[in-house]
Amino acid sequence: MTVHNAPEVVATTVARTPVLSRRGVRIAAGFVLPIVLLAVWQLASTSGAFTSSQLPSPAMVWEAAVDLAQRGLLGQYVAISTQRVLIGFAFGAGLGLLLGALVGLSRWSDVLFSPTLAAIRAVPSLAWVPLLILWFKIGEDSKIILIAIGAFFPVYTTVAAALKHVDRHLVEAGRAFGLNGVRLLTTVQLPAVLPSVISGLRLAMAQAWLFLVAAELIASSMGLGFLLNDSQNNGRTDRLFLAIILLAILGIITDSLLGLFERWSARRWG
Template sequence: MGLVLPILVLVIWQTLSTNGSFSPTQLPQPGDIVLAAVELINRGTLLGHVAISAQRVLIGFLIGALLGIFLGSIVGLSKIAGRLLYPTVGALRAVPSLAWVPLLLIWMGIYEEPKITLIAIGAFFPVFTTVASGFKAVDRNLIEVGRSYGLRGAQLVTQILLPAASPTIFSGIRLGLAQAWLFLVAAELIASSKGLGFLLLDSQNTARTDILFLSIILLAILGKTSDWLVGLLEKRVLRWV
């Protein structure tokens, strides 16, 4: 069933690109996208763009997700920490991704550090919010049962709170991963010479709409593949749900 809509989109795309509704520079044919991919592979550049983008997302996501889980857990477990941190984090979350770019350039220069930091910022907020909400939403009766069995501190967290909040935590991780891919394009606008974000901008400047479409499709495929892998991990970890 999941293939029905992509096939329908391809059919409509092919029709619109060949019946004169759009010029080739506005909407290239699906076959032109394949030819563009072959061209870049023959040049030896496509895999490099994909690899560096995937690397940036992976590193940035891990940093942002780990920090989000850590601070989200503190906020979810402590009312005082929640009152202290939540308003500020909520305000920072509203800052658009591109607004961070000038500041990161001033602080970190133009190399990998600002790109990875921007991706980490994108991944942090969904993970932080859902982890905090997940711990707060745990049934208080479960906590009382754990305490009645003598569980305190770390034991209570690992044996009661963490398993109960795990489905919500994984939802946050998947949202954070999706956000990391969204922030990637903004990150690769920072003086990049490689990556799918750079390929998007370069294809716009050179009027290569076929490569532009290819970049968008590759971002969609990579984003969906990474989400699918996390989904497999979630099913394996949460077999008891």
């Protein structure tokens, strides 16, 4: 009886599998809204309601991308901006993890650092640009430092807040097994707040791209932020749209990579 009904049981199990839990369905569903937006964009740009300088068509943006690629500029701009973001993110997120752990684990550090860092966090990104240019001139250092500032605070805030609420019984159990200091942090406390750490990293990556644009809009001769500013000054709306789309795509790619790291770390330490 059991063998006879086995195919029916398997079929019932497959039928009950939620549709959105299937990877292929989720990937396909993720493309629905972009395709709709692309269609709306095409209709709006060809309806006559907008001039080409106000709203270029998708074909015009694609032609601008091909033109820049043939001149060797598109890949260069993408590579330079991506490099700046990754370096700034690494420094900012690393420092945020360090200070976040310090503040989250030590009351004295919390009292000493939290008020000052909260005040610095409230400073807008553009406010840092003149000072960084004055100190480090118009070079890579000023841009990377600005990106690192943007990446620092999401990681610092989430890690510090999460570590303050780690289950004390879990910490005491770790100490009972002889874990202290850095070993206790890396073995017990950080794995316990892993979802918060990953969320902080993903927010930090988004902030890094935002601060990149702030840096390149004002003090750069290359990169996607420069392309935005140069396109605006020269009335090249097609290139302006291209820069925005590229920033969105790069943001999705880097966030997806962090999502893969999140799944790997959940299997490793979850």
